[in-house]
Amino acid sequence: MDLTFTAEEEAFRARLRTWLAEVLPKLPPKPAATDWPGRRAYDAAWQRMLYDAGYAGLHWPTDAGGRGATPTQHLIFLEETEKAGAPYVGANFVGLLHAGPTIAAEGTAAQRARWLPPILRGDEIWCQGFSEPDAGSDLAALRTRAVRDGDAYVVTGAKIWTSHAEVADWCELLVRTDPEGPRHRGVSWLAMPMDAPGVTVRPLRTLAGSTEFAEVFLDEVRIPVGNRIGAEHDGWRVTMVTLSFERGTAFVGEVVACRRVLAELARAARANGRWDDDVLRRRLGRLNAEFAALWRLTQWNVSEAMAVSPGRGGSPGRAKPVAGEGARPRGSIGGVPGTGGSVFKLRYSHARQELYDAAAEVLGGQALDAAHPWVADRLSSLSYTIAAGTSQIQRNIVAERILGLPKGR
Numbered sequence: 272m273d274l275t276f277t278a279e280e281e282a283f284r285a286r287l288r289t290w291l292a293e294v295l296p297k298l299p300p301k302p303a304a305t306d307w308p309g310r311r312a313y314d315a316a317w318q319r320m321l322y323d324a325g326y327a328g329l330h331w332p333t334d335a336g337g338r339g340a341t342p343t344q345h346l347i348f349l350e351e352t353e354k355a356g357a358p359y360v361g362a363n364f365v366g367l368l369h370a371g372p373t374i375a376a377e378g379t380a381a382q383r384a385r386w387l388p389p390i391l392r393g394d395e396i397w398c399q400g401f402s403e404p405d406a407g408s409d410l411a412a413l414r415t416r417a418v419r420d421g422d423a424y425v426v427t428g429a430k431i432w433t434s435h436a437e438v439a440d441w442c443e444l445l446v447r448t449d450p451e452g453p454r455h456r457g458v459s460w461l462a463m464p465m466d467a468p469g470v471t472v473r474p475l476r477t478l479a480g481s482t483e484f485a486e487v488f489l490d491e492v493r494i495p496v497g498n499r500i501g502a503e504h505d506g507w508r509v510t511m512v513t514l515s516f517e518r519g520t521a522f523v524g525e526v527v528a529c530r531r532v533l534a535e536l537a538r539a540a541r542a543n544g545r546w547d548d549d550v551l552r553r554r555l556g557r558l559n560a561e562f563a564a565l566w567r568l569t570q571w572n573v574s575e576a577m578a579v580s581p582g583r584g585g586s587p588g589r590a591k592p593v594a595g596e597g598a599r600p601r602g603s604i605g606g607v608p609g610t611g612g613s614v615f616k617l618r619y620s621h622a623r624q625e626l627y628d629a630a631a632e633v634l635g636g637q638a639l640d641a642a643h644p645w646v647a648d649r650l651s652s653l654s655y656t657i658a659a660g661t662s663q664i665q666r667n668i669v670a671e672r673i674l675g676l677p678k679g680r
Contacts, residue, residue: 276343283340284347290324291355301358304481311396311438314361318393327391328371335375336387346570353527360524362435366390366397370443373460373513377501386441386462398439400430400463400487401510410445411454411507415489417446417461419496424448424461426469426492436472436485439465443513444494449504458506460513462498469493526569526619529626530562532648536626540633554629561622568615 276284298317302309321327330345331337340348353359360367371390374382389395406412415428426446433442442463449457465472469492474482501509537555540546627649 280343280347283344284351287348287351291351291357294320295355295357307437307482311362314358314363315393317358318363322392331375335383336391349524350527353524353531362396362438363393365399365434365443366395369399369513370397373443373509374500376512377509382500395440396435396438397441397443398436399434400442400444402430402432404429404431413445413447413458415446416450417448417459422496423493424496426489426494428489430487432484433487435483436487437474437482441465445506445510452504455507457504459503460500460506460509461494462500463492463494467492467494526562526565529623533558533562533626536630536633545633551632558622558626558629565615565619565622
């Protein structure tokens with residue numbers, strides 16, 4: 272992996288900075304955290320601005336509607352937008368970072384044409400219907416059932432922790448199409464319209480007071496067979512593609528945000544006298560090293576995934592794939608992230624919690640003030656060791672798929 276920047280990449284950075292400086296002052300105030308319809312409209316409007324300027328799906332291949340940018344340009348984009356304080360993907364999270372990449376990697380030409388452009392424009396919002404109330408972290412224990420009835424599946428069951436279900440148009444839904452088969456077989460990945468008869472959404476209020484998650488109940492919901500991504504009963508493999516994106520690239524912008532917060536913490540500690548505490552200074556220094564290393568790991572993971580698919584937005588010669596990595600599925604967004612994403616997600620989720628523990632130490636009594644943004648972020652950080660697969664699940668993946676250790680009993 273070559274970490275130096277070419278003249279073309281520096282020119283891309285300069286153009287992006289100029290554009291951000293021009294458009295960000297014109298944005299309206301961000302809606303309240305509890306106003307999800309307002310947040311959807313705000314996030315969709317920002318996504319449309321990115322689309323019109325040629326920055327939507329920057330790293331997606333051109334035949335998926337993207338710009339086919341190099342992995343380095345993609346990382347420059349994430350770094351510069353975060354530094355400038357630009358909006359993050361927000362309600363577009365699932366569509367842009369999970370469902371869209373999966374459809375690009377596994378969908379038919381017709382499916383790609385139907386769903387990818389609205390995702391890139393911000394016209395349609397997606398939610399994720401994977402977890403179930405009785406399955407816990409064992410995704411293969413899902414029981415939501417889909418029975419084939421002609422050209423449709425009739426789906427009955429329940430999902431929980433369904434991200435952005437309140438404002439979503441579509442749901443990436445995992446269902447069991449063969450209840451008699453092995454647990455990891457007989458699963459299918461469907462695109463479900465959220466306005467279909469039989470869909471009921473009940474928002475869940477988090478510790479931080481927001482409702483970005485919901486329970487979703489499905490009562491004989493009819494979903495066209497043409498909405499299935501991948502072959503029938505092959506949904507577990509397709510889901511692993513989705514999760515590789517979720518764990519491999521979905522958090523990269525947040526690493527930059529954490530480095531910004533860390534710099535703000537250091538300034539606050541100097542201002543309030545906490546900087547004189549040797550233990551706190553060492554703690555902040557170690558966190559600085561942690562996030563610098565995570566950013567380098569991010570660069571490696573993205574470069575490795577892109578490099579295995581030359582000509583599709585990758586940068587051949589700038590990075591080499593890890594031994595044993597083969598060709599990626601047709602239509603992949605420069606290649607599907609590998610198991611290195613689990614290493615990143617595991618360490619990042621714990622480092623984020625440690626960052627906001629340090630923030631509470633710097634804030635002192637202010638750490639009890641719910642109005643302080645770091646307090647809300649600290650509460651939110653507690654979910655990161657669960658989201659996108661618990662830390663225990665990530666350790667199993669690292670042990671079995673990277674280190675080659677035997678499966679536990």
